[in-house]
Amino acid sequence: MSVTIQAHRLGRSGWADALARRMEHGDILFRWLLVAVAGGVLLLVAAVGYELWINSALPRAQFGVWFLTTTTWDPVAREFGALPFILGTLITSLLALLLAIPVSLGIAIFLSELAPPWLSTLLGFLVELLAAVPSVVYGLWGLFVFVPIVVRPVAEALNQTLGFTALFAGPVFGPSRLAASLILAIMILPTISAVSRDVFRAVPSSQREAALALGATKWEMISQVLVPYGLSGILGAVILGLGRALGETMAVTMVIGNNLDLTPSLLHPGYTMASIIANEFAEATYDLYLQSLIEIGLVLFVGTLFLNLIARFLVWQVARRVPQEVRP
Amino acid sequence: MSRSTRWRSGSVRYAWRKLTNAGMLSLTGLAAFLAVVPLVWIVVYVASQGARFVSADFFTKLPTPVGVPGGGIANALGGTAILVGIACTISIPIGVLTAFYVADKPDTPLGLAVRFGTDVLSGVPSIVVGIFAYTVVVLPMKRFSALSGGLALAIIMLPTVIRATEEMLKLVPNDLREASLALGAPEWKTSLAVMLPAALNGVITGVMLGVARVAGETAPLLFTSFGNPFWSARLDQPIASLPHTLFVYAISPYKDWHAKAWATALVLMALVLSLNIIARAWTMIRQARLGG
Numbered sequence: 001m002s003v004t005i006q007a008h009r010l011g012r013s014g015w016a017d018a019l020a021r022r023m024e025h026g027d028i029l030f031r032w033l034l035v036a037v038a039g040g041v042l043l044l045v046a047a048v049g050y051e052l053w054i055n056s057a058l059p060r061a062q063f064g065v066w067f068l069t070t071t072t073w074d075p076v077a078r079e080f081g082a083l084p085f086i087l088g089t090l091i092t093s094l095l096a097l098l099l100a101i102p103v104s105l106g107i108a109i110f111l112s113e114l115a116p117p118w119l120s121t122l123l124g125f126l127v128e129l130l131a132a133v134p135s136v137v138y139g140l141w142g143l144f145v146f147v148p149i150v151v152r153p154v155a156e157a158l159n160q161t162l163g164f165t166a167l168f169a170g171p172v173f174g175p176s177r178l179a180a181s182l183i184l185a186i187m188i189l190p191t192i193s194a195v196s197r198d199v200f201r202a203v204p205s206s207q208r209e210a211a212l213a214l215g216a217t218k219w220e221m222i223s224q225v226l227v228p229y230g231l232s233g234i235l236g237a238v239i240l241g242l243g244r245a246l247g248e249t250m251a252v253t254m255v256i257g258n259n260l261d262l263t264p265s266l267l268h269p270g271y272t273m274a275s276i277i278a279n280e281f282a283e284a285t286y287d288l289y290l291q292s293l294i295e296i297g298l299v300l301f302v303g304t305l306f307l308n309l310i311a312r313f314l315v316w317q318v319a320r321r322v323p324q325e326v327r328p
Numbered sequence: 329m330s331r332s333t334r335w336r337s338g339s340v341r342y343a344w345r346k347l348t349n350a351g352m353l354s355l356t357g358l359a360a361f362l363a364v365v366p367l368v369w370i371v372v373y374v375a376s377q378g379a380r381f382v383s384a385d386f387f388t389k390l391p392t393p394v395g396v397p398g399g400g401i402a403n404a405l406g407g408t409a410i411l412v413g414i415a416c417t418i419s420i421p422i423g424v425l426t427a428f429y430v431a432d433k434p435d436t437p438l439g440l441a442v443r444f445g446t447d448v449l450s451g452v453p454s455i456v457v458g459i460f461a462y463t464v465v466v467l468p469m470k471r472f473s474a475l476s477g478g479l480a481l482a483i484i485m486l487p488t489v490i491r492a493t494e495e496m497l498k499l500v501p502n503d504l505r506e507a508s509l510a511l512g513a514p515e516w517k518t519s520l521a522v523m524l525p526a527a528l529n530g531v532i533t534g535v536m537l538g539v540a541r542v543a544g545e546t547a548p549l550l551f552t553s554f555g556n557p558f559w560s561a562r563l564d565q566p567i568a569s570l571p572h573t574l575f576v577y578a579i580s581p582y583k584d585w586h587a588k589a590w591a592t593a594l595v596l597m598a599l600v601l602s603l604n605i606i607a608r609a610w611t612m613i614r615q616a617r618l619g620g
Contacts, residue, residue, distance in 0.1 A: 030516035037422055038429040038438060041490070042445040044483065048452060051463040106359025114353060115360070123360050125608060130367045132604045134544025136571045137593050140578045141370050144586070186366050193363070217349035240451070247453020249547035250575065274455050274547070281459070282472075282551040297459040301452060308451035312444065 049301060056295035058288050067295060073260055073276075075284075080292035082273070082299065084260055089272040089300075091264075092177055092252065093245035096184035101238060103185075104192035109222055111193070112200035124197070131190035139254030142183045143175070147255055151179040155267045169265040175257035177270040183251050188241040195240055195315065199233030200226055236314030243307040247300060249274040273300050371597065378594025381587050386595075391557055391573070394582045401592055403559045407474070407568040408543055410561060411553060414478025415485050415542050420535060423489030428519055430490065431497035450487035457483050458548025466552060474560075474567040477553025484545060485538035492534020496527035529614060533607040540603035544596060546571035570596045 059067055059080055070081025107127065111120045155172045162168040203226055211221040227234065257269020258279055273296050284290035385400050392399030426442060433439040458480050465476035500523055508518040524531070546569075549555075554566040555576060561567075570592060577589035 025514035026517075027515040030514075030519070034425055034429040034432075035438065037425040038442045041422065041426050041449070041486065042438075042442050044486075045445050045449050045452075047464075048456065048460045051460050052456070055463045055467075103359045103362055106356040107363050110356040110360040114356060121612070123364070126364050126367055128608065129601060129604060130363060132540060132544075132600055133367070133370060134546070134571055134596060134600055136544065136546040136575050136578070137370065137374065137597060140574065140589055140593050141373060143578060145369075145373055189363055217345050219349040219352045220345070223352075243451050247451075247455065249453065249455045250571075254575075254579065274453060277455055277459070278547055278550055281462075282554065294459055294463070297456050301456045304451055304453055304456075305448060308448050311451075312447050 049298075049305075052294055052298040052301055056291045056298050058291040059295045062288065067292070068299070071262060075280075075289050078288060080288070082292075082296050084262060085271050085273040085276050085296060086299065088177065088256070088270040089246055089274070091266070092180045092184060092256070092270070092272060093242055095177070095181035095266070096188060096245050097238065097242055099181065099185035100188050100192055100241060104189050104237075104241070105196060105227075105234070107189070107193040108196035108200055109226075111197045113218070113222060113226070124194070127190045127193055130186070131194075135187070135248060135250040136254075138183055138187060138251035142179065142251055142255040146183065147174045147179045151176070151182060151255075154178070159267055166264045167266055169263065170267065172267050173257060173269050175255050175269050176267050177256060178266045180252045180256040180270070180272070181266070183255055184245045184248055187248060187251060188244050191244050192237045192241040195237035196230070196234045199230040199237065199315070202233070203229050232314045232317055236311040239307050239311035239314070243304045243311065246307070247274060247304050249278050253278045273297075371601075374590060374593045374597050377587075377590035378592075378597075381591035382594055386591060390559060391588075394580075394585060397584070399588070401568075401570065401573055401588075401595065403556065403568040404570045404573040404592070405595070406559065406561065407553070407556070408570045410474055410563075410567060411478050411481055411549070411569055412539055412543055414475065414563070415481035416535065416539065418479065418482035419485045419489050419538065420531075423486050423534075424493050424524070424531060427490050427493035427497055428523075431494045446487045446490050449483070450491075453547075454480075454484050454545050455547040455550075458550065458552055461548060461552045469564065471564070472552060472554035472566040473564045474553050475563045477549045477567065477569070478563075480548035480552050481542040481545060484548065485542045488538035488541060489531075489534050492537065493527060493531050496530025496534075497523060499530070500526040529610070533611050536603045536607040540600045540607070543603075544571055544600050546575050550575075570599075 063070070063080065067080065067082055068086065069083055070079075071083045072079045072081045073084065074080075107123075111124055111127075115123060152172070152174050155174075155176065155178055158168045158178075159170045159172050163170055207225055207229055208221055211225040212218075216224065252272055253275035256272060256275060258271055258275060259269035261268045261270055277293050277297055277300075281290070281293050284293055385398055387400055387405065388402050389398065389400035390403055391401065426446075430439055430442055430446075434443065460483070461476045461480035465479055466472055469476075504522055504526055505518055508522040509515070513521070549569055549572050553569060553572070555572045556566045556568045574589055574592040574596060577585045577592060580586070580589075
């Protein structure tokens with residue numbers, strides 16, 4: 001930089017040049033512009049939280065903490081409690097996670113350890129496309145194809161065999177918590193499998209070779225060396241998937257049945273935080289109603305924020321550890 | 329224990345280990361196959377159902393009421409183009425400039441914070457971003473508008489643009505930058521006239537992926553751009569969009585609207601998937617060329 005300035009000093013002088021010099025020919029301006037814009041992106045995250053907070057003051061003043069623990073949602077009586085939605089979101093997301101984890105890890109292992117490069121590239125590509133399908137298309141397909149063809153028979157079979165437990169109590173509905181969980185499981189597959197594939201790929205090959213040299217089979221190498229080595233990264237991938245599942249809106253709204261059902265049955269229709277917002281936000285007729293929905297959004301925001309912080313931290317840790325370990 | 333039994337028990341154990349190995353490895357292959365099933369199923373089903381209704385009229389006509397045959401989604405196509413246009417106008421400059429800062433100073437406190445903030449932003453549920461756009465645009469203006477929808481989409485798109493640009497800027501050889509500075513070009517000119525063109529491919533693919541993502545976003549539009557059965561190009565009025573139209577058709581109780589929902593889904597899927605395929609294929613080809 002100083003070279004350019006001196007070159008100019010040798011040449012002309014004058015007011016314009018003096019200004020240009022002082023600004024290092026605009027560089028100071030450019031640098032501050034970058035800082036301002038980059039800082040602005042950071043502020044944006046804070047602004048989202050701030051706006052949600054100040055626009056949900058009414059229900060906080062009226063219901064306090066009880067907003068999170070009461071089960072009444074009655075716009076006519078002006079009483080709002082978010083517990084059914086919080087539970088609905090947790091139940092569907094955790095069940096989706098339970099279903100998606102084994103399959104995603106299988107995909108990740110197959111892509112990083114077993115498949116030849118061309119197959120790995122192709123399958124990885126297809127899995128990424130699975131993530132690109134719009135949520136509303138998942139919802140449409142779920143509503144008219146997946147629920148009647150797959151979910152209903154599964155639900156009926158579960159009800160007949162395990163119907164005596166509260167979890168699978170009848171009557172059987174098509175749109176249900178189970179349907180939402182299954183769709184969510186499909187939707188978070190790409191997230192979990194892509195991140196854990198990258199985690200597996202980051203494991204130094206010396207670890208693999210050492211296990212194989214000690215006589216381990218490939219599966220023993222994977223289960224006893226690879227997985228423990230990348231465990232925190234896999235955990236991060238799982239939490240990222242959970243974050244996606246919590247906030248997923250359209251597909252869930254279209255297949256969960258949107259019902260304030262308070263039974264624990266997975267075969268009953270339910271409601272989630274995201275789907276109550278999607279359904280009622282545009283029709284919230286008075287401030288307390290609207291702000292109650294915004295407060296649900298705030299809960300969702302804080303929840304996903306924490307999950308993301310934890311997940312990123314875990315994934316970053318694995319990524320950071322690698323270079324130190326491969327050093328001779 | 330005699331020698332031979334020990335040997336035999338060892339061999340049983342060995343066989344068992346080999347069996348487990350084969351079994352578990354095939355299960356991982358099955359898992360990979362299982363993941364492709366829903367994709368193929370969705371694509372084939374949407375294509376077969378949608379193709380029945382898609383015609384030239386579908387792209388050029390306005391929607392018709394229930395029971396009236398014909399009609400199209402011209403307003404939704406136009407609306408999505410406008411919404412995506414607004415999103416790009418806001419997010420591309422901000423995203424590219426942010427990426428310049430982050431790529432240049434990844435380890436400063438602000439650089440780290442912004443990288444982390446970008447990651448966090450990409451994890452914020454899109455419906456929450458919609459609420460944010462509602463509180464900052466719809467509440468003061470007191471009406472649903474294309475502008476608020478575009479803002480929500482811009483925020484959703486931003487992390488994708490930042491990350492793609494940052495990755496590409498890191499790949500630009502330092503020689504280029506130094507050569508430009510040595511010729512006396514100021515830093516801003518080096519950034520915008522040398523670095524940016526060198527990284528342009530990556531920026532474009534990043535933008536394409538971002539557009540593909542937001543073009544299919546429905547949740548944040550439900551209460552920002554809302555929806556509009558008529559043609560509208562005004563930024564301060566509600567506007568139709570492909571995903572919102574699809575949603576309205578899908579949850580309606582009418583058979584002929586369901587047919588239109590599938591056709592709209594076909595158009596949307598074609599748009600989103602082709603953007604994805606082009607962007608990713610482009611990236612792959614370029615990487616292969618750089619590698620070879």
